[in-house]
Amino acid sequence: MSSVDTLNIIQGDVKKRIDRWLARYPVDQKQSAVIPSLRIVQEVNGGHLTKEIMDQVAQYLEMTPISVYEVATFYSNFEHQPVGRHKICLCTNISCMLRGSDELLDYLKTKLDVDVGQVTEDGKFSIKKVECLGACVNAPMMQIDKTFYENLTEQRLDEILDSLE
Amino acid sequence: MVELNLCCYRNNHLDKSWDIDTYISQGGYQVWKQVLSGELTPQEIIDEVKVSNLRGRGGAGFPTGLKWSFMNRHSPGQKYIVCNSDESEPGTCKDRDIMRYNPHQLIEGMAIAGYVIGASVGYNYIRGEFWEPYDRFTRAIMQAREAGMLGNNILGSGWDFDLNTHQGAGAYICGEETALLESIEGKKGQPRFKPPFPASYGLYGKPTTINNTETLASIPMILAKGGDWFAKLGVPGAGGTKLFSMSGHLEKPANYEIPMGTPFKDLLSLAGGVWKGRELKAVIPGGSSTAVLPADKALAMNMDYDSIAKAGSFLGAGSVIVMDDQTDMVKSLERLTWFYYDESCGQCTPCREGTGWMYRVVKRIRQGKGRPEDIETLKDVSGKITGRVICGLGDAAAIPVASFLQHFEHEFRHYIDHGCSIFDRA
Numbered sequence: 001m002s003s004v005d006t007l008n009i010i011q012g013d014v015k016k017r018i019d020r021w022l023a024r025y026p027v028d029q030k031q032s033a034v035i036p037s038l039r040i041v042q043e044v045n046g047g048h049l050t051k052e053i054m055d056q057v058a059q060y061l062e063m064t065p066i067s068v069y070e071v072a073t074f075y076s077n078f079e080h081q082p083v084g085r086h087k088i089c090l091c092t093n094i095s096c097m098l099r100g101s102d103e104l105l106d107y108l109k110t111k112l113d114v115d116v117g118q119v120t121e122d123g124k125f126s127i128k129k130v131e132c133l134g135a136c137v138n139a140p141m142m143q144i145d146k147t148f149y150e151n152l153t154e155q156r157l158d159e160i161l162d163s164l165e
Numbered sequence: 166m167v168e169l170n171l172c173c174y175r176n177n178h179l180d181k182s183w184d185i186d187t188y189i190s191q192g193g194y195q196v197w198k199q200v201l202s203g204e205l206t207p208q209e210i211i212d213e214v215k216v217s218n219l220r221g222r223g224g225a226g227f228p229t230g231l232k233w234s235f236m237n238r239h240s241p242g243q244k245y246i247v248c249n250s251d252e253s254e255p256g257t258c259k260d261r262d263i264m265r266y267n268p269h270q271l272i273e274g275m276a277i278a279g280y281v282i283g284a285s286v287g288y289n290y291i292r293g294e295f296w297e298p299y300d301r302f303t304r305a306i307m308q309a310r311e312a313g314m315l316g317n318n319i320l321g322s323g324w325d326f327d328l329n330t331h332q333g334a335g336a337y338i339c340g341e342e343t344a345l346l347e348s349i350e351g352k353k354g355q356p357r358f359k360p361p362f363p364a365s366y367g368l369y370g371k372p373t374t375i376n377n378t379e380t381l382a383s384i385p386m387i388l389a390k391g392g393d394w395f396a397k398l399g400v401p402g403a404g405g406t407k408l409f410s411m412s413g414h415l416e417k418p419a420n421y422e423i424p425m426g427t428p429f430k431d432l433l434s435l436a437g438g439v440w441k442g443r444e445l446k447a448v449i450p451g452g453s454s455t456a457v458l459p460a461d462k463a464l465a466m467n468m469d470y471d472s473i474a475k476a477g478s479f480l481g482a483g484s485v486i487v488m489d490d491q492t493d494m495v496k497s498l499e500r501l502t503w504f505y506y507d508e509s510c511g512q513c514t515p516c517r518e519g520t521g522w523m524y525r526v527v528k529r530i531r532q533g534k535g536r537p538e539d540i541e542t543l544k545d546v547s548g549k550i551t552g553r554v555i556c557g558l559g560d561a562a563a564i565p566v567a568s569f570l571q572h573f574e575h576e577f578r579h580y581i582d583h584g585c586s587i588f589d590r591a
Binding site: 074076093099139147148 | 253258296337349453508
């Protein structure tokens with residue numbers, strides 16, 4: 001991610017995307033765009049936030065830095081440590097657990113040789129255990145990047161991970 | 166035979182059901198046009214919704230017509246209509262399929278609701294992980310704008326309605342309506358103290374009505390076919406069809422839209438029955454925050470508010486979690502207590518501390534390190550959260566603990582006495 005200027009991240013396309021979100025809210029309510037803004041800069045920064053980046057969001061949205069840190073640490077989609085190029089979010093809540101998500105998590109950890117919260121050596125994958133993602137009728141399930149993968153089996157998990165660049 | 170998909174999922178089987186052309190071919194936006202032409206007044210709409218006996222589908226079951234009547238349409242200043250598509254209650258995934266397969270019916274419902282309460286701006290709060298529903302819904306908004314169904318001076322009526330999506334970022338608590346408003350305002354999702362209620366002090370401090378996705382998506386059909394039609398689909402006091410997310414140990418887990426009051430037995434059959442030929446052990450009927458019921462009580466109940474309440478639980482969001490006879494109830498409760506501990510917003514001490522206590526005690530029981538007094542401790546802690554917190558999350562965390570102990574205490578005792586589950590040979 002060396003191409004990203006983390007000291008001046010809100011420019012060009014990033015700025016345009018944030019401005020499109022700002023247009024959805026009253027002009028005096030810029031703070032409403034903080035979640036989408038953090039999501040955009042996190043994505044551009046390779047999947048996690050840093051203090052420098054959060055400070056720029058604060059400045060752009062005319063918020064105090066602490067208000068941005070509060071949001072960035074309250075919501076589970078935001079990361080503060082590096083993650084893999086593909087963040088594997090495996091649901092282990094009740095409906096998925098009843099259909100084998102614990103066994104699937106063990107399989108995944110062994111297959112990738114990393115624990116929850118760690119990144120594979122090649123930087124390709126990281127594993128995150130998540131709460132219910134709202135696809136309970138197709139359990140067990142996981143989210144990788146923006147896609148839900150449902151009705152998982154070990155074989156299907158292999159195929160999905162193989163298909164990702 | 167149970168008749169399926171009469172309201173919110175009525176178009177889901179059609180090719181490209183999410184496109185505006187498909188929706189219009191099924192009579193879509195006709196009601197909105199009638200409303201804009203003045204054929205249906207706001208008061209007539211509220212009356213019709215009251216006749217329908219539609220109760221809020223997000224979990225609380227509050228009568229929708231009554232909620233709308235709390236708003237003064239003619240009060241000056243901005244008002245908002247907000248749709249709660251945060252859908253994060255474990256076991257719940259019904260609204261996802263409305264947004265994926267029938268998004269225009271939700272848009273039409275939101276537009277009508279906005280008109281009734283005098284709100285010219287609406288937001289649909291979609292949980293952050295729901296990218297496919299978000300993309301479908303956002304695209305549907307663009308189509309509706311292009312077709313002149315949203316925007317300024319819609320169809321020459323003089324009425325403006327601007328609709329936008331807002332994305333969450335992973336927080337169960339944002340399904341609580343005032344936490345959701347805080348989240349749209351760009352803050353941590355911590356519930357507000359009430360009163361004031363959103364109808365007087367809502368989004369940006371303005372009068373706001375918040376309804377669930379399924380509730381709003383039901384509105385166009387209620388007005389097209391009549392409140393009486395909807396009421397008669399259901400039972401006295403709770404009209405219509407209801408979406409049920411059937412998850413867990415089932416042969417055919419899926420979302421099913423069936424008339425309110427359908428026997429649980431029939432719903433279980435629709436979902437193919439308990440998987441692997443096993444017996445039913447327990448059912449959580451309305452999502453993880455509702456009380457677990459043993460098989461005999463579940464098999465005798467019907468899927469409506471009163472019948473499930475008589476059985477000892479709650480219809481909630483219609484999220485039915487089915488457990489077979491080999492389910493370890495201690496392990497299941499451990500998962501649920503972890504969830505509430507993880508998701509407590511930390512604002513109220515009884516919830517922030519109590520959820521942690523409950524999780525740690527259940528965990529040590531499951532690890533075979535339980536103490537004889539642990540069951541009493543759990544009952545004590547869960548009893549001390551309920552009613553002592555700002556929002557429903559604390560109660561929601563206490564209910565599973567109390568109900569698992571009520572019906573399956575012997576499994577917890579077995580762990581404490583033998584250091585293992587009833588399925589293990591000690």
